[in-house]
Amino acid sequence: MTIPGGELFDNRDGEGRLRVGVLISGSGTNLQALIDACERHEINATVAVVVSNKHDAFGLERARKAGIPAVFVDRTAYTTISAYNHAIAEALDDHAVELVVMAGYMRLLGQEVLHAFPGRVMNLHPALLPAFPGASGIKEAFDYGAKVTGVTVHFADEHFDRGPVIAQEVVRIAEDDTVATLEAKIHAVEHGLIVEAVGLFADGRLEIDGRKVRVLPER
Template identity: 40%
Template structure:
């Protein structure tokens, strides 16, 4: 790639995945630049993480806008101003509409704490424990506007142990997320991911 992949990270909470990506960039394990954090909660810890990492933040309060489309239109302008190539959703707790999905289709990814299509939506780890599955995991997928329905890029399984609690499972899921997400972003930066319909091909011999 002639220039670094320019990414924007969307997050609403603690920002552990934001931190994992920022650390990978800082340690030159990830050849991209974080142009912007987008956050819908001014008091979220991820905002301070962005400040500490020298990343500009666009922080907004949805209730101050007439509609979701209105604040997404403003976000879109911020992304375009910075020539953002890829949107990385990292614990962003808002539904994304066509205002952002259409211009960024195939250029917006999300990470979800289950092996999709199992347990989409909120509380995926709790759903897995309640259902009694033996294996869950992490999925990175493109965003298509549905509830965790976009084309799957990568998955990694996590076994559920007999004495598992939500706390122990969450710790192991988050550890996988923090390794897998930067790795997928790196593949995108190196043009190793090809999207055709619902199918994603990983090109291992890309230059």
């Protein structure tokens, strides 16, 4: 399965850039890395909308400051999780999103979104999957005594942290590291890796082959 990219999309912005929707739950530092890379034209993409399940997520303020639509979808406003996920899918579709990026979005994404964007949802995880999945990957790697951990960007599916891996980068755990210093090292790597992965998608250079994601040569 070749992931669509480049000229295959017909709803890009006026400059032909990939329209990205970013899902967040917190401060949005990875969102900011994407916004900055798009504004500097480091990648052929633009952040079209930011959606959060938290009304006070600082990432929403980052979006507003950059002139990007910021949408809060309140889980308590919906009687079912299906209706909630459908509302998220609608918010993304309303802004003609072509790629969805989960950047610190702390909920399992429902099939309503995954089916609306097949092969077009990325997740960022602060560990080298399949090791240390879940929300506490950094602390678990540290507590386990691992010598290395890292960052993974993968295509999302209906399971937590299980989809095909797009890119990974190793972070070494030093003898004098604390959880806090390790978190800082991980976050610094996250910022670069998510930008790289979105850039590859925007250029049409990703191909899914079963569990593998192949990076195609530059066109």
